[in-house]
Amino acid sequence: MTSSSAFSSSSSSTSVSTSSAYHSYKVRLAIDVIKEHFGPLVSEVAALLLRSDSLTLPEIYKYFRQHAREASFSSASTSTIEPIDDPYIVRNCLLLLRRHNILIIDYKPYFSMEDTTEEKMKERDKQSKTLHYSIDLDMTLNRLRFPRVLLLVQTVVGMLGYCLMEQL
Numbered sequence: 272m273t274s275s276s277a278f279s280s281s282s283s284s285t286s287v288s289t290s291s292a293y294h295s296y297k298v299r300l301a302i303d304v305i306k307e308h309f310g311p312l313v314s315e316v317a318a319l320l321l322r323s324d325s326l327t328l329p330e331i332y333k334y335f336r337q338h339a340r341e342a343s344f345s346s347a348s349t350s351t352i353e354p355i356d357d358p359y360i361v362r363n364c365l366l367l368l369r370r371h372n373i374l375i376i377d378y379k380p381y382f383s384m385e386d387t388t389e390e391k392m393k394e395r396d397k398q399s400k401t402l403h404y405s406i407d408l409d410m411t412l413n414r415l416r417f418p419r420v421l422l423l424v425q426t427v428v429g430m431l432g433y434c435l436m437e438q439l
Contacts, residue, residue: 298322301411308414309367315355316364317373317406325377325403331365332358365404373411377403 298321306314319334320326326334339356355361368374379401425433 297408297412301406301408304411304414305368305373309364309371312355312360313364313367316361317368317411320374320404320406321408323405325375325379325405327401327403328365331361331404335361368406373407375405375407377405379403 301321302314302318305317309317316331316335319331335355339354355364365374369376421433421436424436
């Protein structure tokens, strides 16, 4: 009996590591899909959001500002694209991802529970609600199915339906 229990515990740890490896492959595939569909700048922003749980807009700007400084100081940059140092570029990348339903925007309260007085809680609740940005991994990977959907629409509905779906 001890050998079977030892086997079951080792198999469960293997499934956890396999699951995390599977997730990392999905993340890499999603980054490649976004790079193919939207270009390298948008994929840089998406890669940051995919590798973190969720970030606020100031955290995203801070990361790219710091990354741009580091890239400008190092003479042998390994990056294939120019560093993103303009907040308008980051904003436009986020807008593009949102337009295609890839970006998830959550409205989360951001406060600590240290001060529990009712006045302090109301004041913090008004001032500290922030938007958190993340990427919908499943919606990103669903973009790989678009050619099959277009082919199905073309065969069922016709060329007019195909043109309409292609524009959506």
